[in-house]
Amino acid sequence: MRKFVFNDDLQRKGISRSMMESKHDNLKCPECANVFNLFYSRAFACKGCPHAIDGCEFVRCPKCDTEFLLEKHRNKMESKALDNYMSSIINQYLKDFGDSPKR
Numbered sequence: 001m002r003k004f005v006f007n008d009d010l011q012r013k014g015i016s017r018s019m020m021e022s023k024h025d026n027l028k029c030p031e032c033a034n035v036f037n038l039f040y041s042r043a044f045a046c047k048g049c050p051h052a053i054d055g056c057e058f059v060r061c062p063k064c065d066t067e068f069l070l071e072k073h074r075n076k077m078e079s080k081a082l083d084n085y086m087s088s089i090i091n092q093y094l095k096d097f098g099d100s101p102k103r
Contacts, residue, residue: 029061042086053091055083
C-alpha cells in the first residue's frame, strides 16, 4: 500500500483521512479478475442504484457487472465503515447537484 501524507490543508479542502486511505484500496473481481478502485466502482457501476446511498455492503465490478460482498476483502468493521463513508459521499453529491439516486 502506498504511503500518503494527510495534513491540515487536505482537511480544509474537505478531504478526509478515510478518503485518502480508500482511494488506494484496489479490489479484484472474483469473476473476471478485473482490478479496480471502490470509488470508481461506486461512481460508474453503482450510479443510479438507490442502495448506493444507504450503506450498501456490495461492490459491483465496472467491467463485468458482478456484485460481491466487500466484506470478503475487508473485515466486517472496516467494510461497514467504508460502505457508510462511500454512501455519505454519494449522498452529498446528489444533494449538491440535485440528482436522483434512481437510474
